[in-house]
Amino acid sequence: MVGASSFHAFSVELVVGSLSIAVFATILRCIASFSNPLSMRVGPKVLTGIDAASLWAAGFGLAMIPFAIITGYLASGDTASDPQAVNKMILSGLCTGLWIGFIYGRMTLGPGLWNHRRLAVVQTVIAFLAINVTYLLGSIGGLLARGEAVMDILPFFPHFESAPEISTFVSVVLMLVGLATMLVVIFLQPKPQRMAE
Amino acid sequence: MIRRALLIVALLGLLFAMPSMQARPGGVGDDNRDFTCGGSCHGDPGLSGESSAVIEISSDRTETYSSGLLTVSVKVTGMELSSKRIVGVFLLSDLHGVADTPEDSGWTVLDNDNGGESNYQETLAFDSSEGVTVSWVLRAPAEQGNHTLFAAVHHGGGGVARMAVDDVGISIDVGPIPENLPQMNLDWDPVTNRDIGEVTMLTLPVINATTVRVEWRIGGDGPTTTVAAVSGEGGWKASIPMALSDVEFQYRVLMLNDDFSEYSRWVTLSSEHEEWSTNIWAVRLQMCGIMFAVIGLCIAVQRRFAHSVGPQDDVMASTLAVVPHAMIPADQTALFIESSPPPPTLDEIRAMAAANPPQMGFDEPQQPTYAEPPPALQAAAAPAVDTTESATLALDDPRRPGNWSDEQWLYYGHEHIKELGGEL
Numbered sequence: 001m002v003g004a005s006s007f008h009a010f011s012v013e014l015v016v017g018s019l020s021i022a023v024f025a026t027i028l029r030c031i032a033s034f035s036n037p038l039s040m041r042v043g044p045k046v047l048t049g050i051d052a053a054s055l056w057a058a059g060f061g062l063a064m065i066p067f068a069i070i071t072g073y074l075a076s077g078d079t080a081s082d083p084q085a086v087n088k089m090i091l092s093g094l095c096t097g098l099w100i101g102f103i104y105g106r107m108t109l110g111p112g113l114w115n116h117r118r119l120a121v122v123q124t125v126i127a128f129l130a131i132n133v134t135y136l137l138g139s140i141g142g143l144l145a146r147g148e149a150v151m152d153i154l155p156f157f158p159h160f161e162s163a164p165e166i167s168t169f170v171s172v173v174l175m176l177v178g179l180a181t182m183l184v185v186i187f188l189q190p191k192p193q194r195m196a197e
Numbered sequence: 198m199i200r201r202a203l204l205i206v207a208l209l210g211l212l213f214a215m216p217s218m219q220a221r222p223g224g225v226g227d228d229n230r231d232f233t234c235g236g237s238c239h240g241d242p243g244l245s246g247e248s249s250a251v252i253e254i255s256s257d258r259t260e261t262y263s264s265g266l267l268t269v270s271v272k273v274t275g276m277e278l279s280s281k282r283i284v285g286v287f288l289l290s291d292l293h294g295v296a297d298t299p300e301d302s303g304w305t306v307l308d309n310d311n312g313g314e315s316n317y318q319e320t321l322a323f324d325s326s327e328g329v330t331v332s333w334v335l336r337a338p339a340e341q342g343n344h345t346l347f348a349a350v351h352h353g354g355g356g357v358a359r360m361a362v363d364d365v366g367i368s369i370d371v372g373p374i375p376e377n378l379p380q381m382n383l384d385w386d387p388v389t390n391r392d393i394g395e396v397t398m399l400t401l402p403v404i405n406a407t408t409v410r411v412e413w414r415i416g417g418d419g420p421t422t423t424v425a426a427v428s429g430e431g432g433w434k435a436s437i438p439m440a441l442s443d444v445e446f447q448y449r450v451l452m453l454n455d456d457f458s459e460y461s462r463w464v465t466l467s468s469e470h471e472e473w474s475t476n477i478w479a480v481r482l483q484m485c486g487i488m489f490a491v492i493g494l495c496i497a498v499q500r501r502f503a504h505s506v507g508p509q510d511d512v513m514a515s516t517l518a519v520v521p522h523a524m525i526p527a528d529q530t531a532l533f534i535e536s537s538p539p540p541p542t543l544d545e546i547r548a549m550a551a552a553n554p555p556q557m558g559f560d561e562p563q564q565p566t567y568a569e570p571p572p573a574l575q576a577a578a579a580p581a582v583d584t585t586e587s588a589t590l591a592l593d594d595p596r597r598p599g600n601w602s603d604e605q606w607l608y609y610g611h612e613h614i615k616e617l618g619g620e621l
Binding site for chain 1: 472473474475476477478479480481482483484485486487488489490491492493494495496497498499500502503504505506
């Protein structure tokens, strides 16, 4: 019988690995957007491949995130009384939201977004924030499992030893506000045209 | 031949890599266990080895009374040790092998060195000559008379399991409870943990006592401090000072009257941070709320930037650069005709198209790229007009070469058709 912690380690490795590839490809594609000589040198086929790698790796990593969250929850035991685990759950929502935003933007704007430097920077910044939150989650997992994390070498890495105590009612309100924000943006903000490369 | 030899060597290697029989060198954990080991690895003559262990069993008294407390200690020395250095010690009420735990004879294990209530406890031995000592706090059975307690030990060493038994044991006389014996009520539930920074007020349900004192110490071997208890509502009351960190205190109660002086067992009092807990459903809702809000934020930013980009924006002109002037209407070419090279000829375009064949992208056709646009294009790109309005050629014209872009076809298609000898 394989325990939930083993499945969690497996799924986290898949998530972190694929999302790291996605961010690496995103940064490369963004650099190519700013460098015509580089674009000329690598050619359109490679640029399209980098864009595809970024999108598919992010999609796979995003698909594995729920599996990592569920197995982590099952492996952690009494989550409600552990501030670090609670912070990890909340940051999981931030991580998932950033990656969904990254993929949604790329799918709706199309590959042509890389031809616009400002859009390329926005997409890269979202990916950068998302991977940092992903690494932060992994480090909190290390703190929970082993009491230490690689990010401890950073002087400013927080240990999340306290968590917000928000009542259920306020949490429902927060969730509804977040949902309303997303729906307003999706359905009321003018939609941009898809940009062909 | 070489392959067979390698195969045989590999199989022999695997065969010799098999670990020797060591029972369960990692131990089995503390629990209430009968000494049913005649057929186990430690007791099977074919699997086990002789033990050199010397077992000494002792108690803090040889007489007690029904429900009285008794501390039994077992010291094991001279035993062989495995690499794990684990020694498991049994406290038994007989050596029959079945139903031989102290509880089977009416004893109650209140505490052992590992903080449990089991008759079998495992400990680590770092030096067999120094040995290990483990102890149990027992409550005597209601049945009066003479009782014997035995000890046995399981350990490893030399790659085999080993077992030793002290078949002499220690004899304990259990008598009637003296009428005026000072003692705790049986329903006493000692305080065993508290928050850091909190003074602990003990309420001690002691009966038949004229004086009660509490002795406490930090850890298991610190200096002992005595505090006098005061009789009050619900029993005798005494306080133990607060802990400033997560250290363990131990305390016991000394109960005195004119005839007797009785100690309770040592109780471990751990100091921990205040228990924190939250509603897990509230956390899940917060997680979803943050996720939705961040998705909305990302999409809003992307859409805002997508709307703000225009034809003269920082778009990389390379998308149209195979034919740099293709988007410039004829009536505006004069704007840059003096400062820029002339437009390429049809042959040059064909050569470029052959050198940069169109690639199928991830989800859109990939246009070939070209060098940076000439400065004149940057100046003239803004007023560019929709070329499809001025086109006289159909974009789906069957004479259009497959690797030509729309712009190429609209501006150079006429020439191409003429060369083919066709008509517009």
